[in-house]
Amino acid sequence: MRVAEAFRAAFGADPEAVWHAPGRVNLIGEHTDYNDGFVLPFAVPWGVTAAVTPRADRTVRLLSLQSPGEPVTLATHEEAKGWTRYVVGVLAMLGDRVAGADIAIDGDVPQGAGLSSSAALEVSVAAALNDLHQLGMTPMELALLGQKAENDFVGMPCGIMDQAASALCEEGRALFLDCRSLASRTIPLDLAAHGLSILIIDTQVHHEHAGGEYAKRRAECESAARKLGVPALRDVTDLAGALERLSGVERKRTMHVVTENHRVEALIGLLRAGAVTEIGALLNASHLSLRDQYEVSSPELDLAVEAALRGGARGARMTGGGFGGSAIALVADERLQSVQDSVSAAYAERGFQAPRFLPATPARGAHRLA
Ligand code: GLA
Numbered sequence: 556m557r558v559a560e561a562f563r564a565a566f567g568a569d570p571e572a573v574w575h576a577p578g579r580v581n582l583i584g585e586h587t588d589y590n591d592g593f594v595l596p597f598a599v600p601w602g603v604t605a606a607v608t609p610r611a612d613r614t615v616r617l618l619s620l621q622s623p624g625e626p627v628t629l630a631t632h633e634e635a636k637g638w639t640r641y642v643v644g645v646l647a648m649l650g651d652r653v654a655g656a657d658i659a660i661d662g663d664v665p666q667g668a669g670l671s672s673s674a675a676l677e678v679s680v681a682a683a684l685n686d687l688h689q690l691g692m693t694p695m696e697l698a699l700l701g702q703k704a705e706n707d708f709v710g711m712p713c714g715i716m717d718q719a720a721s722a723l724c725e726e727g728r729a730l731f732l733d734c735r736s737l738a739s740r741t742i743p744l745d746l747a748a749h750g751l752s753i754l755i756i757d758t759q760v761h762h763e764h765a766g767g768e769y770a771k772r773r774a775e776c777e778s779a780a781r782k783l784g785v786p787a788l789r790d791v792t793d794l795a796g797a798l799e800r801l802s803g804v805e806r807k808r809t810m811h812v813v814t815e816n817h818r819v820e821a822l823i824g825l826l827r828a829g830a831v832t833e834i835g836a837l838l839n840a841s842h843l844s845l846r847d848q849y850e851v852s853s854p855e856l857d858l859a860v861e862a863a864l865r866g867g868a869r870g871a872r873m874t875g876g877g878f879g880g881s882a883i884a885l886v887a888d889e890r891l892q893s894v895q896d897s898v899s900a901a902y903a904e905r906g907f908q909a910p911r912f913l914p915a916t917p918a919r920g921a922h923r924l925a
Contacts, residue, residue, distance in 0.1 A: 558573065559925060561659045565616075571609070574923050575923075575924050576722065577601065578664040580874050580883055581594060583815070583819050583822050585815060585845055585849075585851075586845070587815050588716040588734040590788040591789035592788070593732070594716045594819065596716055596719075597728065597729040597730060597744060599915055600916060601665065602918075603660060603676045606658070608656065610654055611655075613655045615658070616655075617642060617659075618659045619659075619661075621638075621660070641709060642676065642677075644704030645677050645704045648708065658680060667879075669757075671717040671875070673709075674718045678718055694722040694723045695739070699715065701722075711769075712770050713769075719732050723739055727743060731823055735789060746916075751831065755915050757913060758853070758881065759910060760908065762853060765878040772851065778805060783800060791812075794813045797809055811845065814844055822837045832869065835868070835870025836870060838871060838885060841872045851877030853879050856879070858901050862902075866893045866896065867887070867890035869886065870885045
């Protein structure tokens, strides 16, 4: 294994454990997690592998195969910069339960595609430390730790979806998660049996303001919930009545969150009924709602969705936080080429940078490799 060899070369001994954690795509349930709602992501076949040996002192030595050079040596958590913050954030959140560590990282999540490489990094390191220090944390506790590292250390106010998907997903299945109770179960997602694939369309564009807009959406939802006198938008039962009491963006955001939660439940109903070919309409409705009510899409994402549908996709939507990143399309296998051709041609015509296509098969969550 490449990462174990790099560890040995840098630190002079074998790592005590090697853990892998995947990135994710979200099938449906977007911007619902921090509203205590429902999500339905699945893990992708790409992720982060962390080779780890605990240290007795508090020093952290870090090496990434994606940032060649000497290992970075950090005497205190405050010295962390860039990608090292996601790792050191996990160590910081573990507090006195761990000391320092030697860590080598290798990752193959396509960068900037919005497939949660940061959650994969947090969960792989958290899982390895949990194992080596015998902390007895459950996969959900590891996900919560990763989220806390990102919220409190990195400063990104994300919900729990990405880390939960990375920690809990199972091969061939999607993860249905209630983000309030944190109850979860996996649901079979056997696309191949229906002659279907989920195609990831990576726009290769990531807009700078995404982080600020994310925090703004979250604040707008919290403000709307306060005005409605409910703990979170998840609790809105009378949508028409709620919309009458709100105005402007808060009205639009509420409309999205409440209807998106219903779409998650409807999609699960279809999967349970074995009607996976019928989920396309829900994907399309989710996209329109994210575009028009939640206002987190982008011209590249909208064009990817429109051109995929023109090329014969059964449904398509942006996935993840938005403002760039990736869209997903549900495509019958015999249409895969025509969908890709349609999107590529539309991008060329608009003068957009060529998109990248990736096949998504539901992969396994965090696990030990060595
Ligand atoms: C990002 C966040 C998640 C979630 C999605 C939107 O990926 O990290 O917690 O809020 O956006 O659904």
